[in-house]
Amino acid sequence: MSCLIGLRNCDYMVGIVGYGVHIPRYRIKVEEIARIWGDDGGGIKDSLGIIEKSVPGMDEDAATFAVEASRNAVHYSGVEPKRINAIFVGSESHPYAVKPTATIVAEAIGATPHLTAVDMQFACKAGTTAIQCCMGMCSSEMIEYGLGIGTDISQGRPGDALEYSAGAGAAAFIIGRKNVIAEIEGTCSYTTDTPDFWRRPGMDFPSHGGRFTGEPAYFKHTVNASKELMEKLGLKPSDFDYAVFHQPNGKFPLQVAKILQIDVGKVKQGLMTPLIGNTYSAASLIGLASVLDVAKPGSRILLTSFGSGAGSDSFSIVVTDKILEKKGYNRTVIQFVGDKEYLDYGLYVKQKRKLKTL
């Protein structure tokens, strides 16, 4: 069953007060990976819609990503960190199995000690669920501001199809009731037990169901969550100026847009996977950040994430006039994407510590 948090009748707007991203500067081209495994690089590039993917530095992990993105979000928002009363960090690559990433973020942005903080995991959608948690706590006035983060250094087994797409990045959103740059009109979720992708404890790499990850998993949940959101808010596909979907590759989001009868041109601004790979918990949120980098007041954005296992969170977001005051406060997503250095497969293996001896 799904639920809807409708916020239109509140006396105040719950929405996005600030946002920030972090994308590491290292890249590896799909063709370089294909060269090692004897695959057709051009063919894989075309079939996945991915040109290259981001690779973390030797000294980066999901926690350092989350801190960098959060510091950018705090800078953008101008919010005093002590007024952030909740931090939720969504990731499937938390650096510790036991010890929260959220406390590292809280300390590094100066939000400690009077806050609640917790790590979350739901494959690629824990970041949007983190935002839903912040929305609930803000609208109930339990907190003044909440910080929802999606951050991942995703893993792909050498030689597996995932190795071509598993990228790295983070996005952080500060949610509050005042001075929002974008109002969140409503959100709803669609969740079932669908075993399309998983990683057992102690395993280095995930397992997946191949094509099973498509129709019964990604498409079913993404489409149903988006349709339900539109239905409950009384919106049509044409009411949206932008649409951002989870992007495990460069093609699925375009197919979802067609199914939902949304102009695929509205998806392009938020489609970053072709240039940085699938950043898992951060993927749809980096796409949202890219849209906010260029969106004008009044623009309406459809955001629908997808997490294997499986579920989708869908949001309708309307940009406010406040966004005009914040132009140029942060590096844009496109600037992060453009700041890059290419690795060959040997350096990639070292940097990702894919050899057991490293």
Added chain:
Amino acid sequence: MSSMTVGLPLTWRRIPERYNLIGSECEICHTKYFPVRRICPQCRRKGKMKEVKLSGKGKVYSYTRIYAPPSGFELDAPYMIAIIELEEGPRLTAQVEDCNARDVKIGTPVEMIFRKIQEDGKEGLIHYGFKFKTVSGTSHILQE
């Protein structure tokens, strides 16, 4: 005590300085210090110290490239290490990352980033803290 927990309290005490560049400022002569000092060397007993968060912006005062790293840094080598002179005056030593070696010169503007410093093996603590990246290097790449 196992080797992985040696230095745990020290690491914990240094979180403010390593995560957020918390240093000291003398309220009498306004000189800033890093790391934290309890006594101002200039004002001595007349000094009055308070904690202050430093900006994380500065420039390279001197640098070298490490080819023979100490234990725990083998995978990082070769890497740049520099004495950074912060805008507020204090100097500190840190790794400079996300840059080509040729971009690091005396006077190069740098800014603080948050990174893993070291891991205590596969089971021990992960130590996080400040490193720096070149500001000009980033701008240069963006203009290309």
